[in-house]
Structure formats: structure tokens, C-alpha cells
Amino acid sequence: MVNAQVRRNKRVVQKCYLSGPVKESDMEVVMSDTVELALPAGSTAVIVQNLCISIDPWNLTLMAKKDASGLTSAPLTVLTGYGVAKVVVSGHNDFKVGDLVWGITGWEEYSLISDPNSLFKINHTDLPLSYYTGILGMPGLTAYAGFYEICAPKKGEFVFVSAASGAVGQLVGQFAKLTGCYVVGSAGSDEKVTLLKEKFGFDDAFNYKKEQDLNATLKRCFPEGIDIYFENVGGAMLDAVLLNMRNYGRIATCGMVSQYNLEKPEGVHNLINILWKRLRMEGFVVLDHYSKYRKFEEMVVQHLKSGKITYVEDIAEGLESAPTALVGLFKGKNVGKQLVVIARE
């Protein structure tokens, strides 16, 4: 019988720095040598068993040789990202064995978390744990901080969300409806468009792949213009949005997923509208908003339980499916929040 504290650790490693679109062959699932699940005396780290990992556009930026933020992963190291996990060994006073947590972890079965202060404890175990990779985790807080803080929405305003069926977008749209805004979303398939309108309560939605002229599409959807653009894609969509913004509009730059796979980003030509229309375009990163997490969590848990907010996940099973899930994300294959379940509680 294997000692309970000794394991081989299955993991997804990055084989090389990314160049061009991410491919499954950029990653490899490997099995480590046998490792002991134990900490040296005096350590304040924890060891966690990973239960779910979150597949986010952000993962990709870590795999480039050097991204604009200066962050990078090295080849042959395990991929990192957000996940839900259970503490199996603890050297930290605030965490005990069996605690459920979410935060940055590895794409592997077991991870050493050197700084457990980066983890959030999971309080609401009556909701699916996987929600903490999405609506109750990083993407949810991203939607909350981006919409309420950066967009500063007012009742009756016109809101446009791109990549609207994704983890962040679906929640932004629902926040906009709760605020009394008119909200339109774009997505990359008819199935997603139906989801936006029928499941998430968007007032309107369109499949951007079927539109010939995004400027005309936005004029049709927003005859009075756009007050708030929640930006997830960048490039041509941003250019069309700039032409359709109203005076004093706000653009919350949350992502530019259309640009991450490009050698040279597309040019955006209509920035002069920032001047004419007194627009504010502001980037934000969820890390800066962690202090709002508990307030956000209570709000969303309450709305989830009362049915005022709904949530759709796209769940892949097993660590082996993670590379395909990541590649699929950039091809728009996921419907709803993409995650991978590694182990079930």
C-alpha cells in the first residue's frame, strides 16, 4: 500500500515559449517522480490538492517569452493559473488540512503554495466548488471591479460587452441589467448569442463572425450610442466601438483577447474619438481589487441563491484535457466559463 503522503504528481508543463497561436503541442502532460507531500520544519507554506483549474485568456500571456507586463513562465515548468484546491499539508496558522481555497496554483495534481496569503478561503460550500474558478473567483471579481468601479454605470445607460458569454462577460451583462442599463453582447457563435439573450437576459446580442461591418452592427444595436464598453477583445471591435461611443463614455479595458495571438497587434484608427467625445479608457487588473473580494462574494452569492444571477460553465474532465481547453478558448469553442476538473471532493 502506498504511503498516503507520497505521490507521483501529474502536471502540465510548457514545452517552449509561445510564438504565434497557442497549440496543444506547446504543452505536455507529464508524471513527476515520486514526491513526498510534506513541508520542512518551520515552513509557513501549504501543500494543496488541486480540484479545478481555471482556463483563462490570461494563461496565455504567461507563456510568451516576455509579455508586456514583464511576467513570464519558463519552458519546462508547470503552467500556473487560478484554481480551486484543498489543503492537504499546512505550515500556516491560518490554514488547516481540509480547508478549501481558491487562488493561483499549478496545472498539476498537488501544488506547493509558498505564500498562502495569496489564497482565499472558500466559505460557501453549498454552491458548486467550480464556481470559485469563475463567478465567485477571479473572473467574477474582475467583472465586479471593472463594471462597478471602472465603468461607473448609471441607470438607463447603454452598455456593450464583447466576448459576452465568457466568464467575465456573462456576469458584466447581468450586473448591467441589475443596474437598470440596456445591454448588448457580442459572441462568436449563434449558440452563444442565444445563451446571452435567453439565459443571461441581455437585451440584444450578435454573432460578430456573421457581421460584415461592425460599425453598422453597433449603429443598429445602439441607435443612440454606447455609454459603457466593457472591452474584452480589442482590435477591430474597439475601432468600431470608438465610432459609436457617446460623449463622456467609459471603456473598461479588461482584455484584448483578439490580440494575444498576434505577432504585431492590429492598429486602432479611431482614437480621435477619445478626444471629441471626452471618453475615458481605463485598464485594470483584478489583483488591484482583491480587497473588495468579500463584499463582491456576498453580493453574488445572494443573487445566485435568489436566482437573480445565473451562470454557465464549460467543464472539461481531467488534467489531460487542459491543453485542449486552453487552445479551444482562443478558438471560441467554450460555451460559458471554461474550467478543468482534476479531482472531485
Place this chain on the structure above:
Amino acid sequence: MVNAQVRRNKRVVQKCYLSGPVKESDMEVVMSDTVELALPAGSTAVIVQNLCISIDPWNLTLMAKKDASGLTSAPLTVLTGYGVAKVVVSGHNDFKVGDLVWGITGWEEYSLISDPNSLFKINHTDLPLSYYTGILGMPGLTAYAGFYEICAPKKGEFVFVSAASGAVGQLVGQFAKLTGCYVVGSAGSDEKVTLLKEKFGFDDAFNYKKEQDLNATLKRCFPEGIDIYFENVGGAMLDAVLLNMRNYGRIATCGMVSQYNLEKPEGVHNLINILWKRLRMEGFVVLDHYSKYRKFEEMVVQHLKSGKITYVEDIAEGLESAPTALVGLFKGKNVGKQLVVIARE
């Protein structure tokens, strides 16, 4: 002897909508038929004699068939813009004959101002009246609102100003120094670069026409990066600046003069930095900040009188010189604030 209240009115008219770069032949100086300088009974308008007109990049945008802001002038109408004037006939209780004012007027000797509430009375006649086309007028208030409100500067921050020797830029740089910032300016001639460093107290300055690689230039000038960019030019300079901004930087979009003469604006490729670096890019229009005028005026008058702020003008004589002055502005010919004196007090 000519009746004092009857005049022929020399004026600059727009001959056609602009297409491509502005040319002198787009404008024409004409003499009106004899007009009576009088108002109908009950009118609340005023008639002013124009003393100086301000030559601003903004003038150009009014001459296009339709600019992005929706504003436009019609062909064969007199050009409009900011100016300094003297009230010669008044139907308005707040204005009396002889009052000196600044505000929107015509490129002509005499103008009818239908809504005199748009005019500011000039209080400080111990300073040159022409200052009210620049440092004490619209460009000055633009620098003040843009720098103090939109840029939210802090002592010790790194500030970059493009078109820095112009009416707005020279004042932004001096405000930055008064705030305890490090400030670098760009301009289009060595003479202007000298002016920035020796007259306006910029810490450094460069002639962008002599630089091969603006990204490298900015890295040289700002090894630690840029906190605040006061944007007057757009295009390639903005692209280079985005690569050199620091986290939480601010870009005040005041103008994009490099783009006004283009059929299709240049593409800007590095907007992803707005996300990575949590930048705020915000456009503003001075009209929205008129309520701050008197506070601004008192501050700048005090600094002008104590010598803490200095000012350079490029004065052309006579209404006939206005078309050349406007064309020259877009070729960077002016050194300091460009204005035209029509009549002297």
C-alpha cells in the same frame, strides 16, 4: 466723413470644405459691403471689434465637411475661433461699450456675438491683451484643466508633453515643474527644443524630427518610464509612449494634431499596454471646464507677475496673415503661441 457706426468689414472666409492638408487657397480674405454697427431694439447681443485672433489646431476641425464631433462650418462663411475683442455696441446688461472680452468670435474686424454669455470679461489689462488668446485664455485653461484634473499629478512624477512649445504645452510643462515633476517635451525644431529647456525650464527636450526611433528616444529620456503623458499629437508618438508608460499612468488626450490632416488616421498598435499597465487615457474638451476659469486666471496671473511662469507668443500682423498662420501651424512654423493681431487698443 464716414459715419462712425458704418463700416466695411474685412473677413476671412472658408472657400470650400477641407479635404487633405489645409492650404492657403482654402481661405480668402474678402471685404464685406458696408454694414451698420447697430443692433435692433430689444436685442441682447453685442457687437465687438476684434483685436486679436487665436490660431489653434482646433480651427481646422471646424473646416472639415463633418468632423467626428459633428461640428462644422459651411463654405463661404467667415471662419470662427477664439479671440480678444472690444465691445463697440451692447444690448446686454452685463457688457458696456469699451469692455474688453475674450471668447469665440469671427476672423473679421467686427463680429456680432448673439450670446454674450459665452464671453469672458478681461480683468487684468496690465498684462498684454494678446495673452487672452493663449496663456490666459482657452489654451491656458486647457493646460490647467488637462494637467491638474485629468492627469492628477503628484510631486516627483515623470511627465512627457508633446507639441510642448505650443500654447498649451509650454504651460503644461511649467505647471509640471511647479508641481515638482520631472518634465520632458518634444517639439519639431532645434529652436523650439532650446526654448523648452532654456526658457520654460523643461528638464529635457528633443526634436522628434531628428529621432529615428521614438521608443528608444523615450527610453533614453525616461529610463524609469512615464507617469503622465499630455497628448497633443497622437499617432506614432502615442504608440511609442504606450510602450514607455509606467503602471497606473495617465494620458490626457488634449489633441491629436498629427492626425487632423490625414484622410485615414494612423493605426495605434500598442493599446494592450492600457491593460497591462492599468493606464487611464482620457479625452477632455475645455468647454467642460469654463467654471474653473477665474480660479485658473488668478493663479496664472500671479505666477506671470512674479516671473514663475513665462510665455512666448508668435504674433502675425493683420487679418490678411491669418490663412498663412493657420497653414504654418500644421507645418510647425510657429514658435510659441500663434496669434494674429487685427487691431491694437
